[in-house]
Amino acid sequence: MATAPYGVRLLVGAAVTAIEETRKLPQTILMYPMTVASQVAHLVMKVQQDVADLVIRGDETLESIFPPKDEQPEWATFDEDVDDGPSAPVTDGERRTEGRFALFSDGEPDTAEPEPQDTAPGEAPEIVTELDYESLTLAQLRARLNTLSVADLEALLSYEEATKARAPFQTLLANRITRASAK
Structure with missing residues (x-):
């Protein structure tokens, strides 16, 4: 079979393409609004950029011509601008162990001088060394309370009362003992 002339092949190809595109037309019409919206959004973002x-x-150009001034208002103060005077609530870098910040305390007493301990470190109950109680914060102790027995809780409370006597720790232990005993 001989090949058709170039013009005929071109017309047949164009006719087949037109028929295929006509069949796709319903889907294309449905997708057209989304395509236009996407292109418009792209154009808007490009203009914004x-x-x-x-x-x-x-x-940058204005800054090189006119260097910026210090824009901090006179009334604005920041931590690094304030002198550490007697009005500062925390002194000597110590953390507070009472009040609303007690949850984040490091377990050290709020006073500058530690309170005397009535018991020697060797006399500490086993649960104190097992939990490393001395280094626990209030939040860490709270997380471990559910795993302790009433006897362990009472031992921790008596140890706390005999050593540091921190009110938030004593309250937490006493409340947990009350709840555990009620069950």
Whole structure:
């Protein structure tokens, strides 16, 4: 079979393509609004980026011509600007162990001088060394309370009362003993 002339092949190809595109037309019409919306959104974002780039270049140029002044208002103070005077609530870098910050305490007493201990370190109950109680914060102790027996809780409470006597720790232990005993 001989090949058809170039013009005929071109017309047949165009006709088949037109028929295929006509069959796709319903789906294309449905997708067209989304395509247009997507292209418009892309164009808007591109314009915004170009405008932002121009503003940045303008800022850089103006800053090189007119150096910026210190923009901190007189009334604004920041931690690094304030002298550590007697009005500071925390002194000597110690953390508070009472009040609303007690949850984040490091377990050290709030006073500058530690309270005397009535018991020697060797006399501490086993649960104290097992939990490393001395290094626990209030939040860490709270997390471990559910795993302890009433006897362990009472031993910790008596140890706390005999050593550091921190009110938040004593309250936490006493409340847990009450709840555990009620069950």
